[in-house]
Amino acid sequence: DAGITQSPRHKVTETGTPVTLRCHQTENHRYMYWYRQDPGHGLRLIHYSYGVKDTDKGEVSDGYSVSRSKTEDFLLTLESATSSQTSVYFCAISDVSKNTGELFFGEGSRLTVL
Amino acid sequence: EDQVTQSPEALRLQEGESSSLNCSYTVSGLRGLFWYRQDPGKGPEFLFTLYSAGEEKEKERLKATLTKKESFLHITAPKPEDSATYLCAVENGGGYNKLIFGAGTRLAVHP
Secondary structure (H helix, E strand, O other), X not given: OOOEEEEOOEEEXXXXXXXXXXXXXXXXXXXXXXXXXXXXXXXEEEEEEEEOOEEEEOOOOOOXXXXXXXXXXXXXXXXXXXXXXXXXXXEEEEOOOOOOOOEEEXXXXXXXXX | OOEEEEEOOEEEEEOOOOEEEEEEEEOOOOOEEEEEEEOOOOOXXXXXXXXXXXXXXXXXXXXXXEOXXXXXXXXXXXOHHHOEEEEEEEEOOOOOOOOEEOOOEEEEEEO
16 A cells, blocks of 8 residues: 555644644655545545645645645645535645556545534 | 546445446546545545546456546446445646546445
8 A cells, every 4th residue: 555644634623723734655756636525526636746845726726725845745734724624635646657647545634624 | 627427426236236337528638537446434546547448447347448428437246345436537638647536426235
């Protein structure tokens, strides 16, 4: 199994508070992604990274920011959480040398915003 | 706009009852179509990549096929352990291996 660890796995927070989710990989893959998964919508891309300090927006990036200061870590921050950001968040990595679009996913982080 | 639609949303089968899941797509410059399996409480797990119309891939009881507008995931003589959500995704010409996912089909196989 690909070495991807997400933390925390579960979090309950209140509206307006900041939240940071962490994704850590041990595969040294260059590409990393944050997706959210909601019933009826499938997985939607929030942000992605194609190298250290190189990030870009996905289709649902409003209200989220990311940072990647090391190859192995990709952080997702909700500056001021809202109830619409209640979701399951998945981190994924991809081996750019294969260029197949095969993503390896973490176990997910379930976030509830009250 | 690139889009992936999966049908049915949910499917219930008896063990041994073969069936097919559908994934229809509209995408500018298809680079690949992907099937993933997702178990409850887990992240998606890669199954297949298809690159061009007419291509087929097989793995145990699963067979994926691709046309210019849709893909099918055929499940032959399914077993209860095949129960999962099956996700279809496409990659367009935007690069960086970014995938656009469908909402998935929840498959339940009963003994």
